[in-house]
Amino acid sequence: MKTYAFGVDIGGTTIKMGLFRTSGDLLETWEIPTRTEAEGAHILEDIAQAVEDKLTEKGISRLDVEGIGMGVPGPIGPDGTVFRCVNLGWGVFNVEQSLGQLTGLKVRAGNDANVAALGEMWQGGGKGYRDLVMITLGTGVGGGVILGGKILAGANGAAGEIGHIPMRDDDPEPCGCGKRGCLEQYASANGIVRITRRHLAAHPEEETVLRTAEPLTSKAIFDAAKAGDATAVAMVEEVGYLLGKAMATIACVLNPEVFVIGGGMSKAGEILLDAIRKNYVRFAFHASRETQFRLAELGNSAGIYGGVRMVLE
Structure with a gap:
């Protein structure tokens, strides 16, 4: 070498x-x-x-x-x-x-x-593991798959497009990819803001600090949830539900040792991981329920x- x-x-x-x-x-x-x-x-x-x-x-x-x-x-x-x-x-x-x-x-x-x-x-949050799935929660939802220590690219390099797993089939707005109901429409930094705005419009009677948050960002939502705001907690739970269910689906196919969560939204930390974990366990196949969750460490x-x-x- x-x-x-x-x-x-x-x-x-x-x-x-x-x-x-x-x-x-x-x-x-x-x-x-x-x-x-x-x-x-x-x-x-x-x-x-x-x-x-x-x-x-x-x-x-x-x-x-x-x-x-x-x-x-x-x-x-x-x-x-x-x-x-x-x-x-x-x-x-x-x-x-x-x-x-x-x-x-x-x-x-x-x-x-x-x-x-x-x-x-190699050198970050997945160190010590050979089979892992990384999910990046930023403007969109990205992903990468490592099996046996090597990248799983797929036939034409499109493996790991986790953000475009279909989650709903009734969304009136298209994803950037042209489909409707993709995971990143709800579980990205932009996605949680999107579902929060929809929720606030549909429930004008709810009192929440999010109505006066300017600008309304994913960080503002997670900060409000940490402070106990009920609406913000519900939005984090919704994102945790969708991510947990998507990861349980991924685990049925790939059975990774660990999910590594990165991207700007991962800075929310344990409140996000906790919401994901409990929903993952709810939906995961029994042999995959002990999959670990780690935060990414290498950033950009x-x-x-x-x-x-x-x-x-």
Whole structure:
């Protein structure tokens, strides 16, 4: 094993990069802009240049670099072929080969949520486990699946799209994916605000501090629930019910050792985990009821950790 490796996490606005020792020590992180013009034609060029600049700055030889691991915001096949990344303007091409040609280094790439899950398994909240499902609760609901210590990507990289598990079939509004009743319409940071606004409109007689919360955010709802506001508690319970039921469904198929919960909404902590756990146990198959729940630990760095872990495989 060589001494160094690079982790890369491509976002719609910025690209997070990290220089690591292959032992797992993060030496430095930095960001570069994501240039999406010209159908994202400059993105890999910019990453290659950033790697070259860092090697020069640190006096590191290419011969001492194991490779580059990269999380990509879209479906990606096991051979490194991207199947359209709409936020980047990318079509279908092999991102591993393209960046490898630009850098002269080994490149491994995967869906960003799956790669983040791998990072949490390696050095974060899932450390010590080999079979885990990571769920990120942010603007939407994302997910990543690790089985036997390896990413489960699926036939075309779409495994782990937990946010689009259908939960209801009577929702009048479409999800961003075009379907209706997806989990992320209710259980994301935006989702809990959405169901709360609906509840307040349908129950004008209820007294709650949430009516005067400006702006109404997921944090405001969880803070109110922690303070004992009945309406806020009911909204957290609703989210816990939906997430617990969805996770019980996932466990019937994957039987993970642990669910790792990340994303901005996970900062709510135990009040969220407690709501999920009790509903999970209610719906879970008996052999899966002892599945553990952990909070993610790596934050926005999970993707670059996971990228390096891919290279080490």
